[in-house]
Amino acid sequence: MRYGGQAQWHNHIYNPIYSAGRSGRSWFQDSLGKMLTFAGNMNADSVVHHKLLHSVRARFVRFVPLEWNPSGKIGMRVEVYGCSYKSDVADFDGRSSLLYRFNQKLMSTLKDVISLKFKSMQGDGVLFHGEGQRGDHITLELQKGSLSLYLNLGKSARLSSSPPAATLGSLLDDQHWHSVLIERVGKLVNFTVDKHTQHFRTKGEADALDIDYELSFGGIPVPGKPGTFLKKNFHGCIENLYYNGVNIIDLAKRRKHQIYTVVSEHIFLLY
Structure with missing residues (x-):
């Protein structure tokens, strides 16, 4: 100035x-x-x-x-x-999610960088989720105003019965923007929320994260059961959502074939 x-x-x-x-x-x-x-x-x-x-x-x-x-x-x-x-924003009404379909059946990565900003209307809701058949999973979820990251590489307990690998923040449902950055190299992970970083070593047998078919944003749809979700959906806005360099919201705005929308019938299967 x-x-x-x-x-x-x-x-x-x-x-x-x-x-x-x-x-x-x-x-x-x-x-x-x-x-x-x-x-x-x-x-x-x-x-x-x-x-x-x-x-x-x-x-x-x-x-x-x-x-x-x-x-x-x-x-x-x-x-x-x-x-x-540059700002790309998607609005989630608590009843829907975006699916990012991979070009191949399995996405196996040794490194991951996921970044986004969010503004939430509620204290609970899934921001994104991905899982593989052999037990790999990654989930970012708001729980009572805090942000929990679930991450596992390889065989382990199911997501519903495993504790979060890391939890950061509080009162994140204050309708203000909050930034999130997840950086992973093998089992080493940096999880950052609003410039507060937690370092941890993830559980699992492998160094690669194997995700089958797709990543979901805003909820966890149940395969074969349209409109049904495993947990409460996210209600709020997500801005500048990047998965390993891919601008997810930009793909959705341009109606690219990798992006699908799933609308909830308000049926939640809570395990």
């Missing part, structure tokens, strides 16, 4: 950067509890430049003069620089 103005302009403004909270008046503060301030320009010619340490996403940015000339003259020029941002 760059500041410029008139000769009568004093040298302080403050930029209230929104922080966590629901009141709309929660700002970042310094160690003494004061709102963070930026020094402004002291004359009509010089320009003061401030580079923010962290990225800020906002529809509106407010700049409020803290001091001004007693005669009433005031001037300020602000330029805000940012980067272009």
Whole structure:
């Protein structure tokens, strides 16, 4: 950000950067509890430049003069620089899911990178799921406002009876956007939610994750039983959903043949 103005302009403004909270008046503060301030320009010619340490996403940015000339003259020029941002968003109503069908029967991977952002209307719901016939499975699920990752490579107990490999976050059903990143190399996994990362070693006999036929997003449809789901479906929005470099939502928007939609009849088989 760059500041410029008139000769009568004093040298302080403050930029209230929104922080966590629901009141709309929660700002970042310094160690003494004061709102963070930026020094402004002291004359009509010089320009003061401030580079923010962290990225800020906002529809509106407010700049409020803290001091001004007693005669009433005031001037300020602000330029805000940012980067272009691509957004692909899918809305899930709690009754449907997207299926991403593989080009082959089996997808076997030694490495996986899955990233997305979500905004949830409810505290429970499956964001995505995939499984194989020999016991491999991966599931990301909201449970009482926390995000649980189930992951296994090879023979083990069924998903319904196995504990999550990792759980992160709380109050994630606050209708705000939350970011998720899952990185796996063999049995080593990094699970990140809103920049909080948990490292773990997954269970199983192999290093590869073998998924049969498809990945489902928003729910776990039961094979051969249209409209039936194993667990509660996700209700909310998912943005920029990438599976190993594939933009899933973009494929759906372009109506590609790999993407299918399953609509629920509100029949859930809970094991």
